[in-house]
Amino acid sequence: MSDPHEAGPRAAGAAQAAAAAAGDAYPRIVAALIRVTGDWTLAEDCAQEALVTALDRWPTDGVPANPGGWLMTVARNRALDVLRRAAIERRKLRDLAVQALTAATDDEVERPPGVAVADDRLRLIFTCCHPALALPAQVALTLRVVCAVPTERIAQAFLVSESTMTRRLTRAKTKISAAGIPFRVPSGDALGERLPGVLAVVYLLFTHGYNPDGEPAFADEAIRLARLLASLMPDQDEPRALLALALLQHSRRATRRDAAGELVPLDRQDRTRWDHAAIDEAVALLADLRQDGPYAWQARIAACHATARSVEATDWRRIATCYDRLAALEPSPVVGLNRAVAHGYAHGPASGLELLALARADGALDGYPLALAAEADLTARAGDGTRAAALFREAAAQAGSEVERRALLQRAAEAQSASH
Template identity: 50%
Template sequence: MTDLLPDHIERIFRDEYGRAVAVLTRVFGDIDVAEDAVQDAFSIAVEKWPTDGVPPSPAGWIITTARRRAIDKARREAARSAKHAEADLLHPTTGGVHDPVSLDRPEIPDDRLRLIFTCAHPALAPDSRVALTLRLLCGLSTAQIARAFLVPEATMGQRISRAKRKIRDAGIPFRIPSADELPYRLDAVRSVLYLVYTEGHTTTGGPGLVDADLCAEAVRLCRLLLRLVPEDPETTGLLALMLLGESRRAARTGPDGELVLLADQDRSLWDRALIDEGQALVRRTLRWNLPGPYQIQAAIAAVHSDGSSVEDTDWSQIVELYDQLAATTPTPVVALHRAVALAEVAGPAAALEIVDRLGFDRYHVFHAVRADLLQRLGRIAEADAAYDTAAALTENAMECAHLLRRRDALRQKLR
C-alpha cells in the first residue's frame, strides 16, 4: 500500500501506522479489526488529502477515521444484532481480554509497548513474534519482512497470518505482563526492538539509507522497557547498543544521503552525549558479570567509539569480543562480522578464508564483504563480480549506489 501513497502521506504512514494499530487494538481488542481499519483509513486519506489537504492532526484523523470504519464494518458483518455488536465493541467486558485498563501496568501507559508484549507472547513461535510486530508496529510490508528474514514472501505471509489467528483464538490479552511473567517475555521483546532499530538503521528498501523516526521509536520503546526492568543486563545492553549506533548517524551519510563507511566517517560529527550515555550503560552491565549478546555487541560499539580513527581502533579487542559473541550466538552473521574485524588484525586473506566458508549466497552484505577483501588481495575481476552481486541483492537504493560506486572506482583503476 505504501508504494501508492504520495510522499507526504507515505511519511505519515511510516510515522503513525504502528501507533494507530496499537490504539485501535486497545479499543476493539482485535488485531485484525485494528489493522484492517487503519489500512482503510489510510486508503481514504489517499483519496481525500490531495484535494482537502492534510489535516492539522494527521494521526488523530487516521485513528478517528479507522475507529468509525471498524464500527461501520461491525454493524454490517456482525451475525448478532447491530446494537449488541456495537455495544460489545464500544464497551468491553470488565476483566476480559478486551479490558485494557484493569490488566495494564499504569506506570507504563504506552499502547505500542503493549502491542509488542502481545505479539511477544510465548504461545507464538519466536520468528512469528518478531515478524508480526514488525508488521503491526512499523507498518512494514510482508515482502520487506520476508527479505529481512531471508525467506519467501508467501512463507512470511502465512507465518504472520498464523500468529494473528493464534492471538485471536487463544484470547491473548493486550497488556504488559505482570512482574512474574516478564522474564519469560523479555527475550522476544528485545528481539523485536533490536530488529525495529536495525530496520531503521539501514532500511530494507526505499530511497534513503536510514529511517531516523524508526530508530527513535526503537530507542524510546527500549527506554520504556528498561523502566520496567531497570536491573536487566541485556535490556541495558540493548539500549547502549542503540545509543552508540545513533551517535554515528550524522556521519553515516553524505550531503546527498549517500552511504559513508565507518572508515571514511568524519568522527567530529559523532554525538558525544550519546556516546557517553551508551558507554556508561556498557560499564554498568560489566558490574553484573552476566554477558549476553546485546551487551557484547554494545561493548563492540563502545570500542569503535573510543577510536579517533580506524587505525586507532583496538581491533584485537573487537575480535576477542566477537569470539565471545560467537560463543553465545553462533550464527553466520556473527562470523561474517568477526571476519571483517579479523581482516584488520590478521589481514584480508585470513578473513576471506572464513568468509568463503559461510556461503551466504542471498545476503548482500556477504558479497560486499567478499568484494572488499578480494579487492584488497588484488583479485580485481572477482571483486568486480562480487560488487555486482551485492548491488543486485540489496533493496536499499543508497546501499546499491555505494556498491556500484565502489565497483566503478575499481574499474577506473584498471584503465
C-alpha cells in the same frame, strides 16, 4: 468571535499536540482496550477515532491539560458505545467487557502525563511478538499495533500491496484470538525464553529502517520501543544493551550518505557530525550492565567504533576480543564473518582471511555480498588489488540495492587502480 487569522496556527498547534500525545498514548490506549475487550480491531479503531476527534475539537476547544487522558476517555467511551450496540447473542461477553472497561480504565484516564503503564504495553509487545506467529507477521503487527505505523507504509517496507498487508495483519490477529494466545508478559523461565524473540523483532525493525533502502522512521520507532522495554524491564540487561546498540548505530545516520545520496564507508565519515549525545547515552547504558548477553557484546563493539576519534585510533584488538566472546555465546555465519574482519584489522589480513575461510566452510555465506566484500577488502589489504577488484565486482553483482552496488563498484575501481 475568534480571529480567523489565528485559526491556521491554532489548528497546526492542535495537530502537533495530537501527534505528540499519540506517540505515547496510542499504544497505551490500544493495549488497555485489548486487555479488557479482547478485540484487536475494536481497540485500534477506537484509538484512531479518538485521535481524529482530537484533531477536530482541539483547534477550537484548546488542547487539554492531560492530552493522553483525554484521548483515553474518548476511546474508552467509543468502545463502550460499540459494545453496547453489539448483537444480542454477544450480550454476556459485552456486559463483562463493559464492566471491565468501566472498572479498569478509570485510573488510566486520571493518571498524570508521564506515568508509565507498564503491564499493558509490555503485554501488547509480547503478544505481537509471540513465537506462534511467523517473524514477518510479528514485525508487521508490532509496527501496526504498537507503533501505529500506517498499513500502507508497512506494506511498502515488505514490498507488498496494502490490501495484502491488511490481510496478513488480519490473519495474525485472528490467529492470536483463535489460538488463545494469552495477553500477558511471561514470567520466570518463560520470560527468559521469550525475551530474546521480542528483542530480535525490535532489532529487525531497526534494521528495516537503518538499511540503505530502509524506511528511516522505522529505525526511530525501534529505538522508541527499545527505550520503552528498557524502562519497563529495569531488571533485564539485554533491553538496555539493545537500546545502546541501536543508539550507537543510529548516531552515524547523518553521515552514512554524501550529498549525492551515495554510501559513505565508516572510515570516511565525518565523525564530528555523529550524534555524540546518543553515543554518550549508549556508553552510560553499557556501563550499568551486570550481565554479558549477545546485544551487550554487539553494543560494546559499536561503542569501540563510535568513541574512536579516528579510524587509526580504533581499538581493533578490543573489537576482535568482543567478537570472540560473541561467537562463543551466539555463533552464527554473520558473527563469524564479522569476527574475521575484526581479526584482519587487529592481527593482519592473513589472520582475517583464515578465519573467513572457516566461517564460509559450511556454505552458509555463499553468494552473500558482504562476505565477498569482506574477502575483497582483506585481499586488497594483503596486496592483491587485481583479485580484490574482481571480488568487489562479484559482490556488486549480488548486492541487494542499487546504492550498495555502486559503492562496491567504486571499491573495485579503487582496488584496481591501487594494483597498478
